[in-house]
Amino acid sequence: MISFLVNGVPREVDADPETPLLYVLRNDLGLMGARFGCGLGLCGACFVHVDGVAVPSCDTPIWSLAGKSVVTVEGLTPHPVQQAFLDEQAAQCGYCVTGIVMSAAALLDREPHPDERRVAEALDRHLCRCGSQQRMVRAIVKAGRDG
Amino acid sequence: MAEPRNDPSAHPRHGSPAPADPSAEPRTDPSAEPRTKTSAESRTDLPKDLAANPILSRWIRVQPDGVIDVQVGKVELGQGIVTALAQIAADELGVGMDAVRMVPAGPGGPDEGMTAGSMSIMDSGSALRVAAANVRALFEAAAGTADFSYAEWADRVDLNVCALADVPLRSEAVLVGQDVARLDLPDKIFGRPRYIQDMRLPGQLFGRVVRPPSRGARLLSVTGDLADGVSVVRDGSFLGLVGADEARVVRCAESFRRGSRWAEHDSLPDEKELDKFLRAGPHETIEVIDDAAETHGGDRLVRATYSRPFVAHASMAPSCGVAVWRGPAEVDVWSHSQGVFPLGRAIAAALGLDPAGVRVEHAESAGCYGHNAADDAAFDAVLLARAVPGTPVQVLWSRQDELSWAPFGSAMTADVAATLSADGRLTSWHYDVYSQGHTARPGYAGGVPGLLAATFLKEPADYPAAVDPSAASGYGGTRNALPGYDLPRRRITGHRLTESPIRSSAMRALGAYLNVFAIECFMDEAAEHAGRDPLEFRLAHLSDPRGRRVLTAAAEAAGWGSPQPEGVGLGLGYARYKGRGGYCAVVAEVEAESEVRLRRLTIAVDVGRVVNPDGVRNQIEGGALQSASWTLVERVRFDRRQVTSDTWETYPILRFSQVPRVDVTVLDGGGEKSVGAGEAAQGPTAAAIGNGLAAAIGVRVRDLPLTSEAVITAIERDN
Numbered sequence: 001m002i003s004f005l006v007n008g009v010p011r012e013v014d015a016d017p018e019t020p021l022l023y024v025l026r027n028d029l030g031l032m033g034a035r036f037g038c039g040l041g042l043c044g045a046c047f048v049h050v051d052g053v054a055v056p057s058c059d060t061p062i063w064s065l066a067g068k069s070v071v072t073v074e075g076l077t078p079h080p081v082q083q084a085f086l087d088e089q090a091a092q093c094g095y096c097v098t099g100i101v102m103s104a105a106a107l108l109d110r111e112p113h114p115d116e117r118r119v120a121e122a123l124d125r126h127l128c129r130c131g132s133q134q135r136m137v138r139a140i141v142k143a144g145r146d147g
Numbered sequence: 148m149a150e151p152r153n154d155p156s157a158h159p160r161h162g163s164p165a166p167a168d169p170s171a172e173p174r175t176d177p178s179a180e181p182r183t184k185t186s187a188e189s190r191t192d193l194p195k196d197l198a199a200n201p202i203l204s205r206w207i208r209v210q211p212d213g214v215i216d217v218q219v220g221k222v223e224l225g226q227g228i229v230t231a232l233a234q235i236a237a238d239e240l241g242v243g244m245d246a247v248r249m250v251p252a253g254p255g256g257p258d259e260g261m262t263a264g265s266m267s268i269m270d271s272g273s274a275l276r277v278a279a280a281n282v283r284a285l286f287e288a289a290a291g292t293a294d295f296s297y298a299e300w301a302d303r304v305d306l307n308v309c310a311l312a313d314v315p316l317r318s319e320a321v322l323v324g325q326d327v328a329r330l331d332l333p334d335k336i337f338g339r340p341r342y343i344q345d346m347r348l349p350g351q352l353f354g355r356v357v358r359p360p361s362r363g364a365r366l367l368s369v370t371g372d373l374a375d376g377v378s379v380v381r382d383g384s385f386l387g388l389v390g391a392d393e394a395r396v397v398r399c400a401e402s403f404r405r406g407s408r409w410a411e412h413d414s415l416p417d418e419k420e421l422d423k424f425l426r427a428g429p430h431e432t433i434e435v436i437d438d439a440a441e442t443h444g445g446d447r448l449v450r451a452t453y454s455r456p457f458v459a460h461a462s463m464a465p466s467c468g469v470a471v472w473r474g475p476a477e478v479d480v481w482s483h484s485q486g487v488f489p490l491g492r493a494i495a496a497a498l499g500l501d502p503a504g505v506r507v508e509h510a511e512s513a514g515c516y517g518h519n520a521a522d523d524a525a526f527d528a529v530l531l532a533r534a535v536p537g538t539p540v541q542v543l544w545s546r547q548d549e550l551s552w553a554p555f556g557s558a559m560t561a562d563v564a565a566t567l568s569a570d571g572r573l574t575s576w577h578y579d580v581y582s583q584g585h586t587a588r589p590g591y592a593g594g595v596p597g598l599l600a601a602t603f604l605k606e607p608a609d610y611p612a613a614v615d616p617s618a619a620s621g622y623g624g625t626r627n628a629l630p631g632y633d634l635p636r637r638r639i640t641g642h643r644l645t646e647s648p649i650r651s652s653a654m655r656a657l658g659a660y661l662n663v664f665a666i667e668c669f670m671d672e673a674a675e676h677a678g679r680d681p682l683e684f685r686l687a688h689l690s691d692p693r694g695r696r697v698l699t700a701a702a703e704a705a706g707w708g709s710p711q712p713e714g715v716g717l718g719l720g721y722a723r724y725k726g727r728g729g730y731c732a733v734v735a736e737v738e739a740e741s742e743v744r745l746r747r748l749t750i751a752v753d754v755g756r757v758v759n760p761d762g763v764r765n766q767i768e769g770g771a772l773q774s775a776s777w778t779l780v781e782r783v784r785f786d787r788r789q790v791t792s793d794t795w796e797t798y799p800i801l802r803f804s805q806v807p808r809v810d811v812t813v814l815d816g817g818g819e820k821s822v823g824a825g826e827a828a829q830g831p832t833a834a835a836i837g838n839g840l841a842a843a844i845g846v847r848v849r850d851l852p853l854t855s856e857a858v859i860t861a862i863e864r865d866n
């Protein structure tokens with residue numbers, strides 16, 4: 001049994017300690033906002049916050065989370081970055097978006113008014129195959145400006 | 148259990164394996180009442196997709212509460228088509244967006260074949276518009292007034308009737324032409340369950356397939372650690388695992404992958420010799436045009452060869468399928484296929500089932516850019532579900548399988564040889580393009596299933612090399628091989644490989660990507676030989692006013708002709724997609740110092756009447772950036788036995804820090820018919836980058852991708 005907070009709620013998870021957090025979120029806790037893209041920490045689709053830092057949930061084994069605080073996109077919603085994404089229609093298929101929203105929110109926490117270059121650097125672990133990057137960067141800069 | 152949609156009541160058939168709405172059962176034509184004696188004749192005047200599915204209730208069903216369910220046969224692939232079609236339907240019905248509820252494509256709705264080739268707005272849009280006009284006319288007639296409420300008359304108007312062609316269309320556009328926000332984005336941005344990967348049907352099991360290590364491998368023996376509650380499914384060389392705990396199934400699949408022994412052999416060509424491989428044949432010859440066999444004697448001959456490697460779809464989500472085996476000849480399937488009806492028929496063919504027993508409904512996934520592994524994953528789910536009758540099974544591919552087993556966009560190579568007169572005009576144009584076929588979709592090549600797992604079963608299905616779409620569908624390898632310029636003495640020929648160990652199929656723009664790259668790079672090379680400016684040279688050979696307009700608009704917006712700093716170049720690319728679709732011109736600003744860097748893309752398009760301007764901009768931006776990624780960094784890698792580029796490290800795509808600024812101008816297409824935008828920008832973008840690079844460094848790189856290594860190879864060649 002491993003205990004940690006998920007979106008502020010204490011959870012006891014009874015699964016193999018090696019189980020990646022992503023499966024626990026999606027299958028045991030019904031939180032579908034973190035998406036599976038690669039399972040190797042290389043695409044960013046599954047990002048969540050662990051103690052405020054954006055990390056891939058696909059290669060985070062749950063044993064490493066004991067006593068920590070996990071926030072998923074569901075715990076963040078509604079976030080100004082999401083509204084900015086809607087305003088800019090900053091997505092096509094949207095599959096990469098929730099992970100990017102997590103990294104963007106963490107960035108804005110650290111650095112409330114980033115410029116385009118800083119945003120692009122901060123999102124370099126995220127892939128978007130649809131080519132919506134420009135709109136996303138614009139949306140995040142705008143969320144920082146308005147926030 | 149989470150529902151796959153945020154509001155289960157909005158999609159009553161989704162999230163439940165049983166069709167909850169009996170009215171959504173397929174209907175056959177005879178059950179529909181002909182409205183007039185002439186309906187059979189007037190059907191021929193209906194838009195193509197409506198003529199094929201003339202019963203109104205297949206398209207539109209009005210619920211007693213006034214909500215209007217609209218169901219089309221085209222599917223959301225991340226391109227925003229469902230929103231654009233909702234705008235068209237709402238306008239014609241005379242209601243707001245809120246009154247319309249878009250139902251995913253499936254058995255109760257119209258069969259519109261594939262969502263492909265940028266045809267959805269044209270085909271589905273025109274059909275839906277006439278269907279909606281018919282519905283409105285029926286309600287108006289019943290109510291006896293144009294001022295009626297759909298809710299009030301829902302019970303009294305029978306939509307199980309055939310559409311008529313001569314119903315007047317509304318001339319006034321309220322929603323069409325507006326930047327209506329995408330209907331599906333809130334779910335996706337807020338992280339609600341929406342994708343097929345999020346489906347959790349009651350009792351659903353998770354499945355994984357253990358793919359062979361290489362093409363043509365046969366399974367000899369298999370062992371592995373079987374965890375509690377996980378079972379093995381094997382049929383010939385098809386090997387899969389099913390169980391209730393997904394993480395456990397994944398671990399078992401990995402253990403079985405390591406524990407299985409396969410008979411393998413080398414079957415792949417040398418990745419460094421693709422040009423030779425493509426030229427070796429055997430080929431089918433496709434004659435596109437031949438107006439003069441002889442080149443123009445006396446003029447200066449210019450020739451060049453351009454190529455691209457195999458390219459992967461590389462969608463952000465691995466493919467997924469869900470199936471429930473309901474009975475001996477009955478299976479329900481959910482898939483992100485581009486064509487749920489053809490997929491159903493292919494599954495039936497592969498398993499010898501009656502097609503009526505295979506019901507496939509569309510469910511959204513991540514972006515789809517052509518024939519990826521969606522259909523394969525659906526069939527995998529069927530095979531695993533067959534082993535656990537009555538229980539839903541969801542299969543998800545691994546990233547590695549997605550990058551190595553899904554079909555690729557074919558490698559291609561093209562030779563251009565043209566003559567140039569003393570006054571700088573092209574006087575003949577010979578073009579030969581070598582490629583694998585560009586479609587191996589379910590049911591292609593005389594009806595073979597075209598499903599990966601079918602080739603590994605005890606009785607394996609045939610999987611012949613990919614074929615090409617017909618000339619009427621815009622060709623495959625020779626798509627856009629015919630330049631849009633005014634050229635005399637053209638001989639344009641395609642050479643399609645009829646045998647290949649590499650699986651290729653449709654990927655955005657098909658052959659147009661390389662053909663436009665080749666033609667447009669060559670235009671620059673010819674202009675240079677003629678001592679003329681690339682823009683002026685193009686305009687001198689282009690009489691089509693819409694083409695001239697996009698070229699001039701893009702050039703103007705990009706500051707064409709203004710001096711560039713050292714190491715920076717501007718390049719142009721232009722094409723009309725398929726010769727009859729959207730016009731697109733691109734100017735690329737490329738910097739080449741220690742590496743090739745794309746700084747900016749300036750784009751002008753004309754896609755006729757625009758339903759959703761921001762939707763068009765979004766599609767063009769996305770298409771251009773994806774093309775920039777193919778052009779700058781992408782290449783499928785393999786050794787003589789297997790694909791080796793199977794992770795994001797070995798198959799890199801463009802990253803945020805490499806993405807250029809993109810500016811898109813959508814020109815008013817006025818009264819011209821709407822055409823698609825999703826595939827217009829790929830070829831012109833590639834060419835603009837190639838030309839911009841040549842302008843920046845003074846060296847012509849003709850082999851894609853335009854990496855630093857390719858630049859070095861080109862410099863060495865020139866020396």
Ligand code: FES
Binds near residue numbers: 036042059
């Ligand atoms: S799924 Fe976790 S980084 Fe790709």
Ligand code: FES
Binds near residue numbers: 092
């Ligand atoms: S919007 Fe489709 S992958 Fe980013």
